[in-house]
Amino acid sequence: MNAPVAPSKSLMLLLAGCSVVGPISTLVLMPALPSIRTEFGASTAATQAVVSAFLFAFAAGIPFTGPLSDRYGRRPVLLFGLLTFFVGSLLAAVSPSLEVLIFARIVQALGCSASATVSRAVLGDVYRDWRLAQALATLTLFMMMGTSISPYLGGWMTEHLGWHAPFLVLIGLSAITGLACLKFLPETRVIRGELASARKLAQESFAVLRRPVFVGCMIDAGVIYALYLGFISVAPYIMSEMLGKPATEFGIYVLFLSVGYFLGNFVVSRIRGHAQLERVARFGTILQAASACTAAAFVLAGHTDPIYWFGPMMPLAFAQGLTLPHVTASAVRLVPNYAGVASSMIGLAQQAAAAIAVQGMGFLPTDSPVPVLSVCAAMSLISLCVMMAVDRALRREGIPET
Secondary structure, three states: OOOOOOOOHHHHHHHHHHHHHHHHHHHOOHHHHHHHHHHHOOOHHHHHHHHHHHHHHHHHHHHHHHHHHHHHOHHHHHHHHHHHHHHHHHHHHOOOOHHHHHHHHHHHHHHHHHHHHHHHHHHHHHOOOOHHHHHHHHHHHHHHHHHOOHHHHHHHHHHHHOOOHHHHHHHHHHHHHHHHHHHHOOOOOOOOHHHHOHHHHHHHHHHHOOOHHHHHHHHHHHHHHHHHHHHHHHHHHHHHHOOOOOHHHHHHHHHHHHHHHHHHHHHHHOOOOHHHHHHHHHHHHHHHHHHHHHHHHHHHOOOOOHHHHHHHHHHHHHHHHHHHHHHHHHHHHOOOOOHHHHHHHHHHHHHHHHHHHHHHHOOOOOOOOHHHHHHHHHHHHHHHHHHHHHHHHHHHHOOOOO
């Protein structure tokens, strides 16, 4: 075994830089989707593949990157992921066609599957108790400092420089983060020998999928992430087609959602103790459902101005910030010696669910917010039911609180 690595702010900053490349690469591109559709003369569903192909590839890479980091170490897998993302960003920036752009996004996603998954695994190595949820929330706070302005920045660059420009930011971000990790990131993997063999890792991967409580955490994490990403992937089309709004205005609205999510994670980062985290997460799931249903009710009543759909989505984002760290930490703590495996399974659920939601919502009409918000309301109710089942299962399994 390695000597344990002590938690530190510098380590958290490095992990935030690694984790943020994936969300930024999606959020900065959201306002550009209508421009990409126009330039290549594609349908909305075809253009959605710029996002959904990324998410599917992300999901496909995740089951391998976590176990690989358990076997070979966090540091080499993470560095290789950042290098892969850098190459994909270069290709995307010069893409001459929609097909090449989609391929470049797949390359990016394979890199992100390593950087995001391994970052969570590192936290699982360092924190073995209720503080893991707090650390995940703190990591998200650092991440949000970059992601909160991404939609607006992406909208501004798209309007003034074209849709290729956001990828230049991603090239610089991945290069800086990769060099910083090369110099400063420690190795935190705690298992060696037979415990890290390919056979043992495969056994653990299948074993966690036979635990209903772990599968429940996967489903809930997937639905929460899919609800948010599905909504913001379709919203720019609705604003463009129905209201004639520019890309920058969409970015401003999404900024409010980012603020909500930031505040939710901030609350979690200040909480001490497992029981409090559990209560806050339960409240967050209820608030998420109430917010999504309120937005759907507004548009069904004929209120189609964006404030009526984005307004309720701010408390929804706050609610997700309260809930998601607890759900993720609960899953990782179920497999304490294999944080890479657990992180992979949770990440797989999130990306696969989001990819299905994004591509599926691409087939919805975009001349009204009613269809997409109705789907969001239904997903929030599914999340609420799953959370209640997971809570009961966690209490039955008696996960230690210390």
